[in-house]
Amino acid sequence: MAPARGLGSASATLFSIISLVKAGSLKDIDHVVLFMQENRAFDHYFGTMAGVRGFSDANLQMNDGVPVWKQITDSSLTTAADYVNPWYINYLGGNWTEATQCMLTGTNSWYENHAAWNDGTNDHWAVDNSPYSIGFYKQQDIPIQWALADNFVVGDMYQEGVVAATNPNRVTWLSGSINAPGGPQTPSEGGNPYIDNNITPGCESGGFNCYPLKWKTVGEFYEDAGTTWQVFQDADNFDDNSYARFEQFQNAAPGSSLYSRGMKGLTLDTFYAQAANGTLPEVSYIVAPMELSEHPPYSPPRRRLAAVPGGPGRAQLAQVQQDGPHCLLRRDGRLVRPRRPVPLAKRHGRRMDPGPLRPGRLHLHRPGLPAALLHRLAVDAQRRRLHRAQRPQLANHVCREVAGRKGAQRHDRPDGAVAPQPHV
Template sequence: MMLFLWATLALMLGSSTVIADSLKDIEHVVIFMQENRSWDCYFGTMPGVRGFNDPNVQVNSDGQSVWHQQVDPEMSQDAKTLLPWYLGYLGRDTLDAIQCISAGDNSYYANQAAYNHGLNNNWARNNTPWSWGYFKRQDLPVQFAIAEGWTAGDMYQEAQITATNPNRVTLVSGSINVPGGPQGKDQGGVYIDNREAPGCDEHGASCYPLHWKTIYEYYEEAGVSWQLYQDNDNFDDNPLAWFHQFQNAHPDSPLAQKGMGFVGLEAFYLAAATGTLPAVSFIVGPQELSEHPPWMPKDGAWLQKQVVDAVTSSPKYSKTLLMISFDETGGFGDHVTPFHSPHGTPGEWMTDPLGIFGEVFSGPGFRVPFVMISPWTRGNRVFTERADHNSQILFLEKWLAARGHKNIETDQMVHWRREHMSDLVNALDFENPDYSLPHIPEAETPHINNQGNYAGTGECLNRHRNPRPPVPYGKQQNVNNTLFFEDGFKEVVGYLTEGRYLTFEKGGQALTIPKLGDYIKTLKASRAKRDHSEITQRWIIHYISGEESGIFTMSSAFDGRWIGHRGELLGTDYRDAAAPLRISFLGNGNGYTIQFVRGGEYLTIDRDGNLKMMNPSPAPKEGFKVFSVTYHN
């Protein structure tokens, strides 16, 4: 057995730092997708992200925010709504039991029913009340450490509002063949569930196998090296196996050997240790370590740490990017209603094949955990751009094109995704790489039975015949306790989206709102705190010209006043008079500019710490650093 051989080899070979200072200098990209967890269920409590401290949370027409999920009388007589709740709230044995808890249904039907045509308020009623439960740092110490050591994407969505297979198919092809997209009717799909039987289902959907071209076929034709790494136990999670051309590939062909072979994860560890990874690596883990409920987060944490350690110990770490994602939410809910295409967009909208929901969009769906590990994403940062599994394809295309490869852009991706999903490049800061490594706690080694198989989840289920704790109906009067979040901050990268409290800082000073008794009636600058916790420097941004315009209004988290024209301050009732502000991300450590749409002046802080208005031309080359903060004060 070769376990840990990669680590030994890495120490023997040493690590020669070869600097990658632009996109084209990256030599290796590793794609590692786990299973079935939502953003809120894993990271909703994390400091500095869009989680349980969301100032822009959706409020529906009944006056209830989406925090309040509907509860029917037959579910409980003690409450009409259910707030998010900590699955381990009872403590003691509960903390062990929730490792092997299952929340709810991850099917197309259950997800569309919970989404409820945009109200996003039926997770408890149309899935299960455990769908609205969450974990804390103490349950996921390794996952938290990895996310906070590098860059987490808190607006990364599952590609399709449904189960595993369609999401993994999107990761390798960019489509599930919704009508109006690039594929024809005879190529399989519309692939909305995990069906793997020849032909179509009773609704005429999920026709199998699939016949359109995957990204790895483009890469093979273009001479890009690639390899899928999987063991014999791959939880049937290799999406290439659902395509006709891979199923029928000659055993000696590149498609069979690179995409269907069981070369094992040890081969990945060895290649990482020797600096011989292909350009693109795709990791498929075993069932017990997949984090798919009831398989345990702590066992998945062990696998995540193995992969991260292999990459960061490699002599090629300085030229490698690892992306860790989750395919779908696994029946766990998320409070952010999905960003999606306009009604009727070809390849995105369809008549519900089940005949239940009417006209629906297939995706993008709810948020899932996503982390980018590299020297250019190091340092407790949050990436705020809208992304989904297509984004990983878009990144690969942009990177491979920068390296001189031709004909690597797939024509199978739905056009709307190509135009509206992030390509992830803004998450990387090539001007300020950081080759240091964060501390990641040791992960408990998964239990192995007498047959040599992973068996930790079985042991957990034997200890806890019913790992689901009682639902706390009627016991959530203290909203601050149930909507738990940690105090702290993260530096923001990428174009801005709603959902966070933000500070805007430059040269040690921060945009500040004077206290109401102050004679100053306009914005000012004042000394920023190292932990960015000053409430008078905390701001909320609000969309006013569409979610993709980059134009916002800004209100103070301290007293609700609005920024008006040229920085004057307006009362809380003057939202409609607030100044439209264009906030632009400059990238590579240069921060954000804030520009008044009317007049074009830029807001800045000079070297003496004074707030200034700059003329529209030339535009500033350096802007504000922005921090996403979560504090209870």
């Protein structure tokens, strides 16, 4: 089937695929596929969707009579307004979606996100993280995500496991814990708690963020129960397979079950093939490559949907591919957009060829948004660096936004496993 373009055709094609699969109860489910994407809030994607607890939430949190949508500003942002409301990212129309594909955002570290949470008032996202934190897309910007949400269950009150960065949340996903004090694990098992993207052996000052992690994971419980499971990932996995955070997987012998299923994994092409012929394990984990992770600046707009036919009685696949300019960060930290596709080896290696690249720029001229607030978008990265400098006990291992993106390269081990590297 030819790729379907546009909201209506994409939604119709996706619905025709998923409607082929019917189940009467949980007993009819043979395969569970787990797939986690990166750093996107519910309202950022689905805040304008009807019938969910989004921007029209009838039970909206109020802070002394002020709706939580009104995010506090300060004099470093603007003196023209006390609050900034959620704002539509692609307000300029036209080809603005191509610009916002390269959009940089705030950080997701423990410190900044807890400061934004502000002891439960949840109203410091503009001042303690970034005004981009409350920007949002509409249906026409992300039709594939909306088509999936329209045809499946939407978790509009689903919360991240930890108000923190990638690694603690993925570790929670794979083990149900970050080893917070008072839990079933002991301090000797790592973490205590594990709250940031630390992958340096040892603990932070104060005895937390201890690495590697050593407590029992979900995969090991599957082993005990005789449940088949498998991680599917390519060499570029954006360092998002957090089974690699655990010592027992790091030390697993090549050919062992933990090594083959959880550390090395099988390729995404193998997943597509097994899904098509009905041979997937009972539980599958998909770990996406960097550019398909949806982690800023790898944004979701301008996708195309292709239907991949399967055999009789087998579920078909919906394969989503990026359709638009790639967005990269050079080693010097400059945001760039290639004039022609850059080979994967050059994208992820130290010797990225700067020849076909040119600086990418975002010009914000949103009517009604104070100029000082817009200026803040350009300087808040420096402000975050100052925050980190004031926190020496966490400075080495939290908020690796710049370092992770500038050093986005793969370090593939000779034995075929993917060695870890940091990112936010």
